[in-house]
Amino acid sequence: MQDANPESPLEAVAAKIARAAKIAQREGNDIELIAVSKTRTPDEIAPLLRAGHRLFGENRVQEAAAKWPELKAAYPDTTLHLIGQLQSNKAADAVQIFDCIHSVDRISLIKALGKAMRQAGKNLPCFLQVNIGAEEQKGGCTIDDIAKLLEAANSRDISIIGLMCLPPAGVEPAPYFALLAELAARHGLENLSMGMSGDFETAIMLGATHIRVGTALFGPRKD
Ligand SMILES: *Cc1c(COP(=O)(O)O)cnc(C)c1O
DSSP states (O other), X not given: OOOSSOOOHHHHHHHHHHHHHHHTTOOGGGSEEXXXXXXXXXXXXXXXXXXXXXXXXXXXXXXXHHHHHHHHHHSTTOEEEEOSOOOGGGHHHHHHHOSEEXXXXXXXXXXXXXXXXXXXXXXXXXXXXXXXXXXXXXXXXXXXXXXXXHHHHHHTTOOEEEEEOOOOTTSOOHHHHHHHHHHHHHTTOOEXXXXXXXXXXXXHHTTOSEEEESHHHHOOOOO
């Protein structure tokens, strides 16, 4: 039997956020849902915009530069977050296109972003990405480097508003989320960017303020 008014993926995710927030005795509104639209076409993104969603995440500067100017022109109050690795030579482009950067993880990038923001007259809020599972070949700084990077960002007027992580794949993420929360508290940072389609409810219970959800909203990716 066909449901006359089936719940949309956005509504389903919103309901799960509300439920997890309630269990954790948090306000559902305090949790920002970043709809991760990497690899999705404007036609796939449009239904979310029409439904009123305004916060999106992309992982590549070039892809975002190709896709978003037109969508943003149609929905000017849209906010775009960069959630993927950023090369220093793309910092200026990133500062033009994005409203927040989640992947700050090294001094050279902090220097490049400081310069790009100064030149653009912008001050984007940023997250420090932590390689929380100490994995090789993964973005993010070591736990030991957090203090040093915060200091470097501070000296260049870059506001780091929280920590971001991608826990190791295929293992229980909760200990890594808990560790990120502990590190943020230790450094006086208020925001936590953690949790994806498979684990955002766990992340919310452990304090996530920004969850990055792609597949649960758009379906499986072809990449
Ligand atoms: C793709 C991506 C996500 C979203 O992953 P889903 O499992 O599709 O929800 C979240 N964070 C980062 C950094 C990503 O690259």
